[in-house]
Amino acid sequence: MSEYMISPVFMVTQSCEPSVFLPADSLSFEVINGLRSGKKVLRSTKPSLVILCVANEDDIQLCQGIAQYIRQGLANQDTRLVLIHQPALQLDEVLWLETFQINACLSAIAEKALFNATVLKREIATFQYIDNTCKQHDAETEMLVCITRFSRADENITALLSAFSAALASLCHACCSFEIYPENQAKFRVRSSGKDNIDILKTMQALMSGETLPACVSQAIDEKHPQISLLHDNAGLDLITRQLDTQIGSYLAFPVVVYKRVVCLLFYLIPESEMDRVSMKQITIINKAAEQLTVLLERKQAESSLKKQYQRLRDTLLELKSTKEALAHNEKLASIGRMAAGIAHEINNPLSFVISNFSSMDGYINNIIQLQSMQSELLTAIDIQQHQEAAHLKKSLNDFEQQAGIPFILDDIRAIVSDSFHGLQRVKNIITDLKSFSHNQAGEKAFCDLKAVLDESLKMLRYDIDSKVTITQDIQFSGLFYANAGLLEQILLNIIKNAIQAMTMSGTTSPTIVIVVTEKDDELEIRIRDNGPGMNESTKQKIFEPFFTTKPIGEGTGLGLSVVYNIVQRLQGRIICNTELGVYTEFAIFFPLKLNEETEMQ
Structure with a gap:
């Protein structure tokens, strides 16, 4: 209902002076004397009372048109409609009550002037009560909506607290509100929840930065639950109340508590004229809101902590996995190193032995070739009957056999060949084992x-x-x-x-x-x-x-x-x-x- 201006009072008539229907100075009102102009005015404001004044047929048509537009055209059931008519004009009051939902019917008689004025004031008070109740419900709904928004993960806490503070200020009819954030044990940061004067905000910041906190603020922070109380002279807020245009009667301190720690204190000053509008129902709602807000904020903080812990555990798991892969890789390298050392030694021993044997065999073969050459010369000398030369060659041959160790060579060469064969066989077995390991040999079943x-x-x-x-x-x-x-x-x-x-x-x-x-x-x-x-x-x-x-x-x-x-x-x-x-x-x-x-x- 904030879209309407301050609720005025209208009198609808086009044939008579307003004084005919109301005593002079009994009520302040504006006159509507035409249907078109009346609709234009009613579209932009929500009146608390519309007095339908009927003195002739023209007034009847105008008043019925205005009443029908309010109830049906604007769907406004809150504005009070009161019909006042001349006694000489006979009207069907039941028709007006049922069709146009008139709230009261009065006669424009001088004897009833005071009575009529009392009825009109009562209707205005009724409208104000209904309007205040609607505003109260709107404020309660807005505050509950703000509380539910705290359960969303993507909302900023500071922005949510500001929105919640504005709704709470409307609920308790505060004229001044502050958000107080503890930064450390002795330092606080103050923000304004509404459009308060910058000087008032600076004054509150100075009070919160002093050596001693205002008593009402200190008590709320210590006790950690909402407090609504009268504002006494010793509350410590005189510097602020003197800067306000209205008399302050009470205050509301609403600490926002998370895990037994006050993360924010919402503080409101309530004018003395609005104190009677703060009921026990509102106090109960405020206390319930404090409980719900604490639960939601603690859950939100727990979710945030769990997400951070999950991220840390995930990072640790990835790090462990990376470390495990590195260790496995190092183990593979170590295994390959052991394998390489083993295989190198396994193959190197028989190969060295075979190479050494072949080196010995090379010398043996040279001696055997030389022996064979000398034997050929001996046979040639015998064939041509050079006995002296043959005898010399035979002696040389015997000497060479003894010197070269031909009998040992003939015996050792067999062992060399056998040992070389076994060494090469060992190399073959090693290669066979490697092939068995590296190849997937399914084989015929x-x-x-x-x-x-x-x-x-x-x-x-x-x-x-x-x-x-x-x-x-x-x-x-x-x-x-x-x-x-x-x-x-x-x-x-x-x-x-x-x-x-x-x-x-x-x-x-x-x-x-x-x-x-x-x-x-x-x-x-x-x-x-x-x-x-x-x-x-x-x-x-x-x-x-x-x-x-x-x-x-x-x-x-x-x-x-x-x-x-x-x-x-x-x-x-x-x-x-x-x-x-x-x-x-x-x-x-x-x-x-x-x-x-x-x-x-x-």
């Missing part, structure tokens, strides 16, 4: 006899298994297994060979390997257990990593168990290791048998 595969694997290891290693087999699976026999052999070879090497290196007494094959829960289970040195937990966690080995550099590439793990995965199985340091190590391999049944059906 077929039904195979697991007992036969195991026997063939042990036969290939007969040179590694000496009489001191006992191999025990317990085969409880008699069916055929659908897999690649070559890959199965490679699994068994690597695990059994590792067990033999571990027991040999540790000097295990009565070294024993137990191999158990069973069928359990639609799975083929192969367990290979030795009574060797076992492993600690750190070693166990790394045994399937490529290039990891516990052997000295040059004794192994660290690819055996990694190859085993990859083959088991390719055959859709799984492998686990159980071990106890100084007691045993056991590898358990599981293959699904349902795949075999499906293959048989196909």
